[in-house]
Amino acid sequence: MFKLPRYREPNFNTPFFMAAPDVITAEVKQTGVAPSGYHSTSMYPEYFKIDGEWRLIENTRMDCVPVIKKDGQIEAKEFRRLKIGDRVILGRTEDGREGIYLYTEGFSAGDTKGDIFAFRSGRSRETSFSNDYLRLAQLLQHDREHGHIVWVLGPAAVFDDESRKVMEFMVENRYCHAVFGGNAVATHDIEGALFHTALGQDLTTTENKPNGHYHHLDAINLIRRLGSVEEAVKQGYITNGLVHSCVKNKVPMVLAGSIRDDGPLPQVESNAVEVQDTMRVHTNKATTIVCLATQLHTIATGNLTPSYVVCNGEIRPVFIYAVDVSEFVLNKITDRGTLEVTTIVSNIQDFLFKLRKIMERDEYGYTRSNKEKSAPL
Structure with a gap:
């Protein structure tokens, strides 16, 4: 436990x-x-x-x-x-x-195992991350009811049909209280809902579709015509995916604009100061943050987040998990001062599949029935 x-x-x-x-x-x-x-x-x-x-x-x-x-x-x-x-x-x-x-030793005083927030040097593609997956699954189950969970996502999290379903699972089962990202993660998730593609590639087969390079632009154009992603969900254009789940479950998406954005979507905030203030609303109360395949958004979130938060008068640590296929990116994140981060070297789709599989097991290690899977754990 x-x-x-x-x-x-x-x-x-x-x-x-x-x-x-x-x-x-x-x-x-x-x-x-x-x-x-x-x-x-x-x-x-x-x-x-x-x-x-x-x-x-x-x-x-x-x-x-x-x-x-x-x-x-x-x-x-x-x-x-x-x-x-x-x-x-x-x-x-x-x-x-x-x-x-x-004070750096508040969560480790008297513990001979060392500081919980020490740099985790030497973590690479050869490292075994099994315990990290298990710990994260347990942490998400705990903080679903007792914390504030923020997911920081790059578009790779929605480039695959099954990984989009995992993110739906996280939102639907209340393992996600806010999402940070950029224009791309929302745009390509909406593209997936409309065309079953990401950047024109089929979400299952990765086949390039005819005129597929228009799909993300058509998705942006549709949302701009309707005025908002909420309206697109209401009118039935978006029926699946991360954005759909966030709208249906009233989970806020904080989307930070960049100079290279297409469109962007109406919800994207291009004023860096304004979006920083909005992100801080969530980082001020965040207890667990999971960052997937986005170097800049992860570093920005880490710099906005303390190593602790006060909940109901109690001081508890804030846990940050950063996942990327690039060791350079993860080393860069720890070098930027996000000392409490746990890094996992993994393809994002593989990470999400494995994490969900662990979270669907009961306390005896057996997979839950299909009926139980659809209900909150």
Whole structure:
């Protein structure tokens, strides 16, 4: 049975912490500009001593500025959101000497097996990932009811008919609470629903269809004519796939635009600042994030996501799984500071097939009946 790691706070009753000074602050004098000597946040739990009390910043993320609000709570703000009069915490040390303490061992204190968030070096195509699949399946089953699961998808996740069905399964069975991606993942999933192709190739046989290179453009054009993907589902144009399941189950899709987008779909947000804010709504409460075959979206999501989240007053880790056929991509992700990531080298279709197969087993290892498969686990 899956159990969350227990978080152990630092012992702030020791003489060192008790004698540490309160943080030094300075007010913002110019909108969007932090005062000199500002402190920059990380993904790890950070405590700040304010009025003699060590306080945890709850919704943090990398490369933000900690601001003390009027109620004494601490908010991580991007530079662009700083306002004149904001009280910014100053200090470049993180060992308590300036009232700032960065804590990396909260989920491993007293555990001789080592830090749960340590870099997982040496993971390659030769690595056995069986335990990672099992752990992820158990984690998804746990967080379906007790967390917020975000899938970050590249278009490869919908380039195959069966992998599209796996993503339908994840949404229909509440193993997905939000989807991040770009124009392509939604466009090609809609193309699959309309033409049974992706970039003109049949989803089952990979046969190139006559004029198939028009299919994704025709899909975009249809949605733009109707005004939204929701309207396309309502009118019966889209009857299967990831987008259909998300619309039917009211699972939000956050689609970030890029400079090379075709169309794009009406739902795609091309303003990077706006889409970052929308993504942050979900990363602020995410407990598990699964990233498939998309380097840039994965890195962006990782940088927006802390290593922990506070749920019902309890501190728990945020788990990130990144899957790609390229070891370079996965190494790049870990090198960008997403320290809590578990990487799996795999073709995305193979990964999804295996994960669903594991999730459909009961506690004795037997596959569930077809009737049970269609119901929530």
